[in-house]
Amino acid sequence: MIDAPGGRGVRRLAIGLTVLSCLSFLTTAWIFSVVRREQEIVSQIVKHLPASDLVVASELKGELMLQRSLLLLLVIDFAAAGVALVFVVRAYLSSEQSLEDVKVLSSDILASMDAGVITTDTEGILTSINPQGRMLIGLSGNPQPPLPPGIGHNVSDLGLEHESLAEILEESRRFENPIRDRDYRVLRSGHTQTLRAGCTRLHNRSGDELGFVLQVRDVTQKSLMEDRLRRMERYMGLGSLAAGLQHEIKNPLAALALHIQLLSERLAEETDDAEINESLSILNAEVKRIGNVLDGFRNYASINDIGRxxxxxxxxxxxxxxxxxxxxxxxxxxxxxxxxxxxxxxxxxxxxxxxxxxxxxxxxxxxxxxxxxxxxxxxxxxxxxxxxxxxxxxxxxxxxxxxxxxxxxxxxxxxxxxxxxxxxxxxxxxxxxxxxxxxxxxxxxxxxxxx
Structure with missing residues (x-):
């Protein structure tokens, strides 16, 4: 849960002022009722007193005129309570608006990310998915009240294509370490898509574990570029190797082919042994095959420019x-x-x-x-x-x-x-x-x- 900065402190201060004002108002009202009751009792007593005691009774009755002062205090407390209540309402509305703005901002940030962000509870049940996550996971439809598609289901229910997500979540739970850069492939509209996933634990501000955060990114193009780079690196090292093979193997191979031909011509004149002729034919064919392999390797590793x-x-x-x-x-x-x-x-x-x-x-x-x-x-x-x-x-x-x-x-x-x-x-x-x-x-x- 996201709180606006200082939002909780403002709400607590406003609530405290309201409680104090209410207590003051209730206390003043109680004192006012007690004093008024006492005045009524004194008035009744005064009616039955002798004339000699009327002076003392009047003085006592005057002292109980505190009612007016208390009434004034009551009005002041009432006004203070009203002001505090207005302050509380304004502070509450301001705090709620700030909190709503922060939530909208965080929602906009998640919606604008080119990576999928998926949160789960400690049992692997999905609690939120941003739009890019829904698209990458293949959850159809727009989010509808009360819950968007996929929420409330286990990660393992996302299908065989995304079983890697359940595997890395389980690995993160078991070893308590974040998982990064695990690639897996899915098929979308007949095209292979490479996704790169990671997983970290989700904690609140108090450090309590709430669940897990899965990140999923589409790295199809990056994967293709990495494959091309690897192929180019292999190619770059073949030029010198091809030159060495041409020198160390091609020349002796040419001499070997020449001597096999001379030997074949010599034996053809001296013998008609079919087994010998077949062996020589096999040798000649294999020498040619090795030569063709070397030519193909030379053509592949050649750095000669092409004609345009x-x-x-x-x-x-x-x-x-x-x-x-x-x-x-x-x-x-x-x-x-x-x-x-x-x-x-x-x-x-x-x-x-x-x-x-x-x-x-x-x-x-x-x-x-x-x-x-x-x-x-x-x-x-x-x-x-x-x-x-x-x-x-x-x-x-x-x-x-x-x-x-x-x-x-x-x-x-x-x-x-x-x-x-x-x-x-x-x-x-x-x-x-x-x-x-x-x-x-x-x-x-x-x-x-x-x-």
């Missing part, structure tokens, strides 16, 4: 679709293209490398739909640049695989080298663009943004 020329992205996608159509029809995959409403400007880019990126993305998408499906290319203008979405209707990318798909040499396919997506990411970054993805049970979308 005007590129019409819509035309490039249409050309790619014509190239892919026979292969897609063979795999029972339907190709769809949606273009912008207005023609887009050309961009300065390397046409061959962009085509390599979209071809790789398309082949991966087709491979993800072994039973057939649909593959859509969507080209649109966005923020002064161009956005290309490549969407398949497969089963999505497993959660345990998602953090690794842009890593060099990581693949889930037996016939893959693991360099395809890593090279695509590198080419798009060389164009000062971005390559991201969103996946779910109904398919995956890779998004390329170019400027």
């Amino acid at each position: 020329s005007p590129v019409d992205v819509s035309e490039l996608i249409e050309k790619l679709v014509r190239l892919l159509r026979p292969h897609a029809e063979k795999q029972n995959v339907r190709l769809l293209v949606s273009g912008p409403e207005q023609p887009l400007d050309t961009i300065e880019a390397d046409s061959a490398r962009l085509e390599q990126v979209f071809l790789n993305l398309a082949l991966n998408a087709i491979a993800a739909m072994p039973a057939g499906g649909s593959l859509r290319f969507a080209v649109s203008g966005e923020d002064g640049g161009i956005r290309i979405d490549v969407t398949d209707s497969g089963n999505g990318i497993p959660a345990e695989v998602q953090p690794k798909i842009f890593d060099p040499y990581f693949t889930t396919r037996s016939d893959g080298t693991g360099m395809g997506l890593a090279l695509c990411d590198k080419i798009i970054r060389q164009h000062n663009g971005s390559l991201d993805f969103e996946t779910g049970p109904n398919g995956t979308t890779f998004t390329v943004q170019l400027h």
